[in-house]
Amino acid sequence: MLSRTSYTAFVVAIALSAPATxxxxxxxxxxxxxxxxxxxxxxxxxxxxxxxxxxxxxxxxxxxxxxxxxxxxxxxxxxxxxxxxxxxxxxxxxxxxxxxxxxxxxxxxxxxxxxxxxxxxxxxITASNLLAATVADTPPAELSSVVAIIWDPGSHQPEPVSADLVPTDASRFRDNLTLRLAVVEGHSGSGVFNADNKLIGIITNQLDANRALAAPVFAFNHLLPPPQRARPTEQDVAQCEADARKTRVDREAFSVSDGVRCQNMGDNQQGTVQYNAPPGYSIVGQVQRVDETNYGSVGPLRYTRDGGRVSSVSADVSCSTPNRPFGPGGWSNATLNGFIERSLAQDELAEIRRTCLAQ
Missing domain, CATH: 2.40.10.10 (Trypsin-like serine proteases)
Incomplete structure (x- = not known):
C-alpha cells in the first residue's frame, strides 16, 4: 500500500509522463x-x-x-x-x-x-484568381491541435475534422507528421491546417485505425513558384486613380455673382448668373448657390458638360415689382461658389491607370 507521500509522488510522476493534450x-x-x-x-x-x-x-x-x-x-x-x-x-x-x-x-x-x-x-492547371491556401513558413508546434479538411470521394463537399499532432517515429518516417486521425482510402492528399488557418502538411498514409501520416510543407514549399501578388480589384484601381489625380491637378476656387433689379411699377426682369471654366479646366464637386431676393426667385443650377468635363454652371434669376405706386422694388441676386481643376490629358490618365494596375 502506498503512503500519502508515495501516493502523491506516484500521481505527479503519472502527470509528468502523460502526453500533453x-x-x-x-x-x-x-x-x-x-x-x-x-x-x-x-x-x-x-x-x-x-x-x-x-x-x-x-x-x-x-x-x-x-x-x-x-x-x-x-x-x-x-x-x-x-x-x-x-x-x-x-x-x-x-x-x-x-x-x-x-x-x-x-x-x-x-x-x-x-x-x-x-x-x-x-x-x-490552367487557371487564374483561384482561392489558395496560405502555406505555413514555420514548423508546427509539437503535440498541437490541427484541422484536416477531408473530401470523401463519395461526398459533394469537403469536411473539416479536428486532429492532434502526436510524436513521429523518426526512425521509420523521418520528418513526416503523425496525426491522431482516422482516415480511409480516398482521403490521401487532404490538407492539414494550423490555428492560423495555414497549410502545414498533406496526408499521405494511414498508419493504423487512429493515426495518419502527413508530409510537411517544407518538403515541397521550395519547389513552388513565388506567390502571385493579388490582382487589384476595380474598386482598388478606381481609388488609386482618384488619389493620383488629386496629386496632379491644380485646384482653384471661383465665385461669381449676378442678378436683376425691378424698379418700375409692374416691372419684370429675367437674367442668368453663369460661370464658365477656363479651357483645360473642369468644375468639380457641388457648386454652392447663395441667393438674395425680394419679389424675386433663383432657379436650379444647370451644369453643361463638354465631353468628360463640366465646363459651365448657371442659374436663372428673375424679379418683379408689385403693381402699386409706393414700396420697394424687386431684385434677385445669386452667387455661385465652387472649385475648378485642370483636366488631365489622355496620356496622363493612361499613365495613372497603368501605375495603379501594376501596384
Whole structure:
C-alpha cells in the first residue's frame, strides 16, 4: 500500500509522463478560410500493358491562385505506372473544386511532377484568381491541435475534422507528421491546417485505425513558384486613380455673382448668373448657390458638360415689382461658389491607370 507521500509522488510522476493534450482549434475558421482551396482529384488512364486503370480518387490543396495544387503522389500514380504516349502519359487528372455557392465544378485537367523523396506531387492547371491556401513558413508546434479538411470521394463537399499532432517515429518516417486521425482510402492528399488557418502538411498514409501520416510543407514549399501578388480589384484601381489625380491637378476656387433689379411699377426682369471654366479646366464637386431676393426667385443650377468635363454652371434669376405706386422694388441676386481643376490629358490618365494596375 502506498503512503500519502508515495501516493502523491506516484500521481505527479503519472502527470509528468502523460502526453500533453492539445487544445482544439476552431474548425469553422479553418473551413471558412480554406474550403475553396481544397479540391477533389479523379485519375483515369491506361497502364503500360494498355489496360484501363480503375479510377483513382483523392484530394489536393490549391497553393497558388494560378492553379498550382499539391497532393499525394500515389493518388495520381508515378509516371512508370501509366502507358507512355507521344504526348506524355496516358493519364487524365481531373480537378474538381467548389464555387462560391459551395457547388462542385470542374477546374480542368492537370499536369504533374513528383516531389523527390516524399509521397507528394505538384499539379498544375490552367487557371487564374483561384482561392489558395496560405502555406505555413514555420514548423508546427509539437503535440498541437490541427484541422484536416477531408473530401470523401463519395461526398459533394469537403469536411473539416479536428486532429492532434502526436510524436513521429523518426526512425521509420523521418520528418513526416503523425496525426491522431482516422482516415480511409480516398482521403490521401487532404490538407492539414494550423490555428492560423495555414497549410502545414498533406496526408499521405494511414498508419493504423487512429493515426495518419502527413508530409510537411517544407518538403515541397521550395519547389513552388513565388506567390502571385493579388490582382487589384476595380474598386482598388478606381481609388488609386482618384488619389493620383488629386496629386496632379491644380485646384482653384471661383465665385461669381449676378442678378436683376425691378424698379418700375409692374416691372419684370429675367437674367442668368453663369460661370464658365477656363479651357483645360473642369468644375468639380457641388457648386454652392447663395441667393438674395425680394419679389424675386433663383432657379436650379444647370451644369453643361463638354465631353468628360463640366465646363459651365448657371442659374436663372428673375424679379418683379408689385403693381402699386409706393414700396420697394424687386431684385434677385445669386452667387455661385465652387472649385475648378485642370483636366488631365489622355496620356496622363493612361499613365495613372497603368501605375495603379501594376501596384
Amino acid at each position: 492539445a487544445q482544439s482549434i476552431d474548425r469553422s475558421s479553418v473551413w471558412a478560410a480554406n474550403k475553396q482551396a481544397v479540391v477533389k482529384i479523379n485519375v483515369t488512364g491506361r497502364n503500360p500493358a494498355g489496360a484501363s486503370v480503375p479510377m483513382r480518387k483523392g484530394s489536393g490543396v490549391i497553393v497558388r491562385p494560378n492553379g498550382v495544387i499539391v497532393t499525394a503522389l500515389h493518388v495520381i500514380g508515378d509516371d512508370a505506372e501509366w502507358s507512355e504516349t507521344p504526348d506524355g502519359r496516358d493519364r487524365r487528372i481531373e480537378i474538381i473544386g467548389l464555387d462560391g455557392n459551395g457547388i462542385e465544378h470542374s477546374l480542368g485537367t492537370a499536369s504533374a511532377r513528383a516531389v523527390p523523396a516524399y509521397d507528394l506531387a505538384i499539379l498544375t
